Amino acid sequence: MWKTIRIDSKDGSAKSEAYTSAYQGLGGRSLIAQFLTDEVDASCDPLGSEAKIIFCTGMFAGSGLACTNRLSVGAKSPLTGGIKESNVGGNAATAFASHGIRSLIIENKPDDNDPMKFVVIHPDGAVTLEDASIYQGMNNYEFVDNMHQLYGNKTSVISIGVAGERLYKNSSLQVTEFGTNAPCRAAGRGGLGSVLGSKGIKGIVIQSAEGKSSLEYADKEKFLNIRNELNGMILESSKGNPFTLIGTASIVDGVGPAGIMPTKNFNGTISEKLDNIKSDKFMELVNRNGKNQHPCQAGCLVRCSNIINDREGNFLTGGFEYETIALCGPNCDIYDYEVLAKIDRMCDDIGLDTIETGATIAVCMEAGIIPWGDAEAAMGLYQQISDGTTLGNILGQGCEAAGKHLGAKRIPVCKGQAMAGYDPRGTKGTAFTYATSTMGADHTAGITLGPDDPSDTQEAIAASKTMQSVFAIADSMTCMMTMPVLGGHFDKVSELYNSLYGTAINPGDLFAAANRTLTLEKEFNTRAGWKPEDNIIPEFFRNEPLPSTGMTFDIPPEVLIREA
Ligand code: SF4
Known part of the structure; x- marks a missing residue:
C-alpha cells in the first residue's frame, strides 16, 4: 500500500510511485539514509538543483503503536555539510500515513524569479502545487492560519517561515501539532528549512485521506495483540514519568544543579537565578490557563508536550522543551519563563532552530553585542x-558562522552545528556523540546522560556507540520517549515488525539495520568531504574546567579522529 510522492520543484509536476520492494520495511531515518545514498551526489550544493529534501514516516506509522507517527525530514545539511535527519512529532505523519505515503521527495530547483509554491495533498490523494506568492515573506503562524482557512482547521501543515525563505542555515521546518493545530513542532536541526526554501516551497498541506486507511498486515491478529501489549507498557511507564507529569522542562532540575546545563555560552557557572526555571516555576506557567500532558500526535501515550498561554489566556506556544529553555535561557543568562515562552513562539514563527539560535545569541552576548541576560x-x-x-x-547562518564573524574564541559547535543542552565536560559519552556522530553536535544522535552515564573514557565511548545505534533504531520507527519501554522489549518489537511485514527478523537484526543506517550515513559524509580531523570538541572544553566538578573534556583528540 505504501507509495512515494515525487515532486519536481522546477516544472511543478507531482507523481506517485509504487514503493520499491528493496525499501520494504525501512522507515524514517533508515529510509532517508537509503534514499540519499541512492539518489543524491553527496558533494552537491545542499541548496542546489541536485539536492533533494525527503520526508519519511516511520516503519510503524499508521499502525496505532503509540508515538510512531513521527516524521523524519532528511537532506544534505547546509549547516554541517553532511547528511541530516531531523525527527519531528505533530500531525503530519499521521496524515501522510492515511494516504499510504511513506515518503515524499522534492527535487530540482525553480528559476530564481519564480514565485514560491505550496504542495497540497487532497483527500482523494491528488497532489497539486499551488501559487504561494501572496504568502511569501509570511511567518509560520500566519501561513498556517491561511492554510486552515482554505483547507480546514484540522489540516496538517509543514512549513517554513522567513528564515527558511532567506536560506538561513539555522532555519527549521515547523509542523502543526495535534489538538492545537499550531505550527509549534520543529524539525529544527541542520538548517533543513533552507533546503525547502531553496526548492521554492513554502509548505506542504496534507488533508487526511477519505475513508479509513488500509494498512496491510502479514498477520493482523498477532500484530494487534503485540501492539496492544506494548501500548499497555508504554502507558504504564508514563505514570510517574517526569516527562509526562511535567515535560522535558523537568530535565532542568537534574542538569541545572549538576552544572551540566549550558550557562553563559557554556562557561558552566551555576547561577543563583536557577530556581526561577525549575519545574515548579514551569508548572506555574503551564497552570496559567494552559496544559501539560498534551500529546503532540494522535495516539501518543507519553504526552510530554504542553500548551502555554499568555497572561490574557490566549495560546502563546506549545512543544516548549528543555533544549529551548537551556540554550535560549541560562546559556544567555536569561532565567524568566515569561520571556522564554515568547522566544519559543518567536522561533517557531520565524522558523528557527532554538538550539542553534540560542547558542548564537549567547556568542553575541560574549562578544559584547548585547549584555548578558x-x-x-x-x-x-x-x-x-x-x-x-x-x-x-x-x-541566521548559525553559531559557528556568526561566532567567526564576531571574532569569538569560544564557539560551542561540532561539524558546524551548535551543541545541545548538555555540557561536554559533564557527560563524556554525549560529548563523544557530538564529536563523532553522523549528525554533528546533536543529542538525539546518541545522548548517554542518565543515572548510568559513565565518566570512565572507555565506558563513555562504548555507551555513546550503543546509544548511536539505539537512536538510529528509534528515529526509524518511533519517538525516543518510548525507547525506555521498547528498548527493553526488542524481542516484541521484532515480532511486531514480522507480523506487519511478513519477515523473520530478531532483535539482533534491528541493531544490524541501525548499524547499516549509520554506515550509509558515514559513507555519505565521507563523500561529502567530512574528514577524520573534523571530529573535534572545541579546545576551550579541554582547557576550562567545569566549575561544578573541576572536570575538563579529556578524551584525546586522536581517539576522536580514530572514530571517523
Ligand atoms: S512523547 Fe512527546 S514528543 Fe513523543 S510523540 Fe508524545 S508528545 Fe510527541
Whole structure:
C-alpha cells in the first residue's frame, strides 16, 4: 500500500510511485539514509538543483503503536555539510500515513524569479502545487492560519517561515501539532528549512485521506495483540514519568544543579537565578490557563508536550522543551519563563532552530553585542533575524558562522552545528556523540546522560556507540520517549515488525539495520568531504574546567579522529 510522492520543484509536476520492494520495511531515518545514498551526489550544493529534501514516516506509522507517527525530514545539511535527519512529532505523519505515503521527495530547483509554491495533498490523494506568492515573506503562524482557512482547521501543515525563505542555515521546518493545530513542532536541526526554501516551497498541506486507511498486515491478529501489549507498557511507564507529569522542562532540575546545563555560552557557572526555571516555576506557567500532558500526535501515550498561554489566556506556544529553555535561557543568562515562552513562539514563527539560535545569541552576548541576560535585547536580535537586517543575516547562518564573524574564541559547535543542552565536560559519552556522530553536535544522535552515564573514557565511548545505534533504531520507527519501554522489549518489537511485514527478523537484526543506517550515513559524509580531523570538541572544553566538578573534556583528540 505504501507509495512515494515525487515532486519536481522546477516544472511543478507531482507523481506517485509504487514503493520499491528493496525499501520494504525501512522507515524514517533508515529510509532517508537509503534514499540519499541512492539518489543524491553527496558533494552537491545542499541548496542546489541536485539536492533533494525527503520526508519519511516511520516503519510503524499508521499502525496505532503509540508515538510512531513521527516524521523524519532528511537532506544534505547546509549547516554541517553532511547528511541530516531531523525527527519531528505533530500531525503530519499521521496524515501522510492515511494516504499510504511513506515518503515524499522534492527535487530540482525553480528559476530564481519564480514565485514560491505550496504542495497540497487532497483527500482523494491528488497532489497539486499551488501559487504561494501572496504568502511569501509570511511567518509560520500566519501561513498556517491561511492554510486552515482554505483547507480546514484540522489540516496538517509543514512549513517554513522567513528564515527558511532567506536560506538561513539555522532555519527549521515547523509542523502543526495535534489538538492545537499550531505550527509549534520543529524539525529544527541542520538548517533543513533552507533546503525547502531553496526548492521554492513554502509548505506542504496534507488533508487526511477519505475513508479509513488500509494498512496491510502479514498477520493482523498477532500484530494487534503485540501492539496492544506494548501500548499497555508504554502507558504504564508514563505514570510517574517526569516527562509526562511535567515535560522535558523537568530535565532542568537534574542538569541545572549538576552544572551540566549550558550557562553563559557554556562557561558552566551555576547561577543563583536557577530556581526561577525549575519545574515548579514551569508548572506555574503551564497552570496559567494552559496544559501539560498534551500529546503532540494522535495516539501518543507519553504526552510530554504542553500548551502555554499568555497572561490574557490566549495560546502563546506549545512543544516548549528543555533544549529551548537551556540554550535560549541560562546559556544567555536569561532565567524568566515569561520571556522564554515568547522566544519559543518567536522561533517557531520565524522558523528557527532554538538550539542553534540560542547558542548564537549567547556568542553575541560574549562578544559584547548585547549584555548578558538582557531579554529585551535578545528578543531584538531574534527580530533582526526575522527582519533580515545585516546583523540578522549573519546570525541566521548559525553559531559557528556568526561566532567567526564576531571574532569569538569560544564557539560551542561540532561539524558546524551548535551543541545541545548538555555540557561536554559533564557527560563524556554525549560529548563523544557530538564529536563523532553522523549528525554533528546533536543529542538525539546518541545522548548517554542518565543515572548510568559513565565518566570512565572507555565506558563513555562504548555507551555513546550503543546509544548511536539505539537512536538510529528509534528515529526509524518511533519517538525516543518510548525507547525506555521498547528498548527493553526488542524481542516484541521484532515480532511486531514480522507480523506487519511478513519477515523473520530478531532483535539482533534491528541493531544490524541501525548499524547499516549509520554506515550509509558515514559513507555519505565521507563523500561529502567530512574528514577524520573534523571530529573535534572545541579546545576551550579541554582547557576550562567545569566549575561544578573541576572536570575538563579529556578524551584525546586522536581517539576522536580514530572514530571517523
Ligand atoms: S512523547 Fe512527546 S514528543 Fe513523543 S510523540 Fe508524545 S508528545 Fe510527541
